[in-house]
Amino acid sequence: MANGKRPTWDEYFLKLAMLASERATCPRMHCGCVLVKNRFVLATGYNGSLPGQPHCEDEGCLVVENHCVRTNHAEINALVQAALHGINIKGSTAYITNMSCTTCAKALIAAGINRVVVFSDFHDTLAIDFYTKSNVEIVRLDVPDRQINYNIDDYSSARKTEKSK
Numbered sequence: 001m002a003n004g005k006r007p008t009w010d011e012y013f014l015k016l017a018m019l020a021s022e023r024a025t026c027p028r029m030h031c032g033c034v035l036v037k038n039r040f041v042l043a044t045g046y047n048g049s050l051p052g053q054p055h056c057e058d059e060g061c062l063v064v065e066n067h068c069v070r071t072n073h074a075e076i077n078a079l080v081q082a083a084l085h086g087i088n089i090k091g092s093t094a095y096i097t098n099m100s101c102t103t104c105a106k107a108l109i110a111a112g113i114n115r116v117v118v119f120s121d122f123h124d125t126l127a128i129d130f131y132t133k134s135n136v137e138i139v140r141l142d143v144p145d146r147q148i149n150y151n152i153d154d155y156s157s158a159r160k161t162e163k164s165k
């Protein structure tokens with residue numbers, strides 16, 4: 001591989017969560033969440049407005065007690081996506097770019113998530129307490145590469161076709 005480092009499964013899915021976070025619409029924070037079971041991606045989410053409602057980016061944040069409340073958080077949107085598609089996520093792992101808020105932690109626990117992989121801490125929250133009491137394993141990884149390298153010369157079939165001419 002071009003950069004000589006093949007990501008582990010945890011790094012891979014956490015990078016997918018980072019990719020999901022690129023779709024977030026609240027400038028105060030971009031979060032992504034990917035729900036995975038047996039190495040299958042079951043659902044993804046990012047923090048964003050309700051369908052059909054304005055985005056923070058367009059109309060500004062809707063701040064209540066110092067938090068923007070316009071968006072559903074990434075974890076909730078991943079749970080909603082699973083619900084809309086009738087996917088059983090019990091026993092899956094949540095890959096999240098930021099440690100959950102208390103509310104999202106409780107929702108993930110109630111939905112049967114038993115492992116959380118995250119690369120950042122979020123203070124002033126009871127998430128870790130709730131996870132711990134419900135025996136949810138918390139894995140903290142270093143921030144994965146923020147740059148996802150795709151070396152076209154190495155991997156592109158177009159390039160190989162070019163070469164074979």
Ligand SMILES: [Zn+2]
Nearest residue numbers: 026056061068
């Ligand atoms: Zn906002």
Ligand SMILES: [Zn+2]
Nearest residue numbers: 073100101104
């Ligand atoms: Zn949350």
